[in-house]
Amino acid sequence: MKLVFAGTPEVAVPALDALIASERHEVAAVVTRPDAAAGRGRRLVASPVAQRAEEAGIEVLKPAKPRDEDFLARLREIAPDCCPVVAYGALLPKEALEIPARGWVNLHFSLLPAWRGAAPVQHAVLAGDEVTGASTFRIEEGLDTGPVYGVVTEQVRPTDTSGDLLTRLAFAGAGLLAATMDGIEDGTLKAVPQPAEGVTYASKINVEDALIHWSAPALRVDRLVRACAPAPGAWTVFRGERLKVMSVALLPDRTDLGPGELAVTKNAVYAGTGSHAAELLWVQPQGKKPMRAADWARGVRIAGGERLGA
Structure with missing residues (x-):
């Protein structure tokens, strides 16, 4: 043809x-x-x-x-x-x-x-x-x-x-x-009408939709981060500036952090959610290139009690 x-x-x-x-x-x-x-x-x-x-x-x-x-x-x-x-x-x-x-x-x-x-x-x-x-x-x-x-x-x-x-x-x-x-x-292929059942809609996901709500369950946060990668990029707010969260790992056994609450070790950064904690793996601060979350945390020197979110 x-x-x-x-x-x-x-x-x-x-x-x-x-x-x-x-x-x-x-x-x-x-x-x-x-x-x-x-x-x-x-x-x-x-x-x-x-x-x-x-x-x-x-x-x-x-x-x-x-x-x-x-x-x-x-x-x-x-x-x-x-x-x-x-x-x-x-x-x-x-x-x-x-x-x-x-x-x-x-x-x-x-x-x-x-x-x-x-x-x-x-x-x-x-x-x-x-x-x-x-x-x-x-x-x-x-x-x-x-x-x-x-x-x-x-x-x-x-x-x-x-x-x-x-x-x-x-x-x-x-x-x-x-x-x-x-x-x-x-002529061997004929189109078949779609069934009336099972219809769902997938509207465009814009930047506002990609805002992370840390009070949501960790699984929801993880799905949002993965769904928005590479674009538009899931994001949160830290010290009044936008921070993209590019990947996370879930930690089902850690439940001591409140929604958005940060905890930092030498090589890792953890954030609380509405269920259990998530480890931030890669982030992108406003105006900068993507970096490992641990490197970002060392640079900004996170204080005890600081949180992600507006």
Whole structure:
């Protein structure tokens, strides 16, 4: 089939690579978000998908909005059979959805209908899911409501961050998306409507959502830290300044610290929660690079009775 691939971040690149490598399909063009300012110099940088497409000599389309008439006209000229999508980052209007004969097929990083929305992997970690996965489905105008072509499953490991889990799903999902294109082309794969039961939603997790409440149980704190890694980063307040908490370890046997209360030894830093203590492993003080929590504690010279939190 002739394909136009839509995607933007690094997590979409394995799927693009899988389709480029396919002997059955032609990636005629790529649709991605416009170049964005990055780095200290705030210079414009092309998305990871755009960079990979340019390396492969594939035409790159960067509409400000996918309803722009110039973009729609070019898409009609290309006349793709199908448009696979991975984390494109913009809603597709009806006019665009109607162009490819076999529709737009999204690779979504959850087992639909669970975790529809922008942040399925983060919410799977936050909720303590033991198993998640990826689904391919035909896009319709609802939010991730379209019929499903196929799924792959992935175990959520006890120490997984969202970044860890998403990396594995990106590669497993790439194979699923390529297989889905094959099945659509030869007619052996039919989309099945999603069940009405089991629907959950995964809204974007913003900086405010990533604030650690030390009165919560330790397990909840651990899940929040892992769900927000690498972005937006779980955080707390120490001496009036923001402190990112990048990783923790749970200490079920230590219950002598109140919520947010700090205890320091030569090589470790402990914080109390609503249940038992957590050891801070890596932190990032405001305006500084990530560091081991023990090194941070030596630098700030924590006094007895000091706490984390506003």
